[in-house]
Amino acid sequence: MSEPGASPPSDDLAARTAARLHSAAIHLLRRLRREDNASGLTAPRLSALSVLVFGGPLSLGALAGAEQVRPPTMTRLVAALEWDGLVTREADPRDGRAIIIRATEAGKHLLEAGRDRRTAALARQLAALPAEDLAVLERAADLLEGVVTPPPAPPRRGEG
Amino acid sequence: MSEPGASPPSDDLAARTAARLHSAAIHLLRRLRREDNASGLTAPRLSALSVLVFGGPLSLGALAGAEQVRPPTMTRLVAALEWDGLVTREADPRDGRAIIIRATEAGKHLLEAGRDRRTAALARQLAALPAEDLAVLERAADLLEGVVTPPPAPPRRGEG
DNA sequence: TCCTGATACTTAGCAAAGCTAAAGAAATGG
């Protein structure tokens, strides 16, 4: 199809929506990165910290799974967060191979500040939208997390 | 506010929505990157190519502006796309400093294939959603692009 | 007890994408 604007007749709505969400996500993140740049907390670190604050302590592997990255990537993110005093790494008393990563009080506090700073400009723009549009975006954020988030790994042992 | 889970009473809905969109965007992009990894076209290249295909030829600076990156970043993206034969760089006849970047036919074709490949898994999941939810996401993609996209730079000269 | 295999994390090393600073070339304006 060499005619991009030719409104593909039987093209799937889902496929086009996926492509547009992809594009919107790229531009959204670039926008937020430009706005921030002063919080000292990059997006991946903020995101990982957020999981720990709102979801409680996790092993490195579980955190990597929740964040959709490989363990070595998470090792580095956690190292940076630990160096900044935002998380701690404890030995897992039940498994000598594993570590338990926990947000510190400083981490909890910085999360709010950092997140607010990063999203403040976007929030201002969203606040200018009609309430109806804002509701659509809120609903969409929910739906997206549901679609994108991997199902929690089945508990391998008695970790309930 | 030091109690993250304390459901801040007067907190702004816009602020919370912004934070959740941020999180959803991060996870969406990581998910898509995992799915892809075979198209040979990374997300930033795909995105830049998309702007050129659907929006027509642009100068490097304009493309960088549209994509919310700095010129040196776009220089490198364009170099990679050119090396792959997906775009061309011509001299601007009206301004010897500028270049005009244009998608090739190969670029137009690969855009569709690459985008489809990258978003296919997501599209499949979206297709499984209720029509109502899909409509919400489509609308959200629209709204987000509108909020996030910078207003087109005022035409500095006769470039209409 | 001592292997054997699986699992959890780290280390090493690579590529891509983002940035700033600064250089080179061309346009603009006095």
Added chain:
DNA sequence: CCATTTCTTTAGCTTTGCTAAGTATCAGGA
């Protein structure tokens, strides 16, 4: 004609992502 501005590139840095390989621990069986 010269100074300034603008557009792009180059150089070099950081961060994030990956795979491959190494180390430590756990679990099960001979």
